[in-house]
Amino acid sequence: MVTAVIGTGLADGSASLTTTGSGTPLTLSTSLTAPNGSLTLTSTGNQSLAALSAGTTAALTTSGTNATIGLTSLTAGGDVTTSSSGNQTIGSAT
Numbered sequence: 578m579v580t581a582v583i584g585t586g587l588a589d590g591s592a593s594l595t596t597t598g599s600g601t602p603l604t605l606s607t608s609l610t611a612p613n614g615s616l617t618l619t620s621t622g623n624q625s626l627a628a629l630s631a632g633t634t635a636a637l638t639t640s641g642t643n644a645t646i647g648l649t650s651l652t653a654g655g656d657v658t659t660s661s662s663g664n665q666t667i668g669s670a671t
């Protein structure tokens with residue numbers, strides 16, 4: 578199985594990460610920041626995410642069978658949407 582793993586990311590504008598294939602997870606080990614834009618994370622498997630920060634909106638979506646979202650912290654300047662077929666665990670959101 579292929580796994581998308583990101584250490585640290587900084588986007589000047591918006592950032593979008595997408596995994597394809599059957600049940601491909603997305604792992605963010607440290608942080609992903611888009612201070613002047615939005616964050617969109619889409620995966621077909623579980624999302625295991627550390628710290629996310631968006632200047633505007635954030636959208637997290639998993640589409641696999643019983644795919645989960647695990648998130649340490651999320652800061653966004655606008656709306657936040659999450660969608661998963663499994664459990665969602667969010668440490669803190671502001």
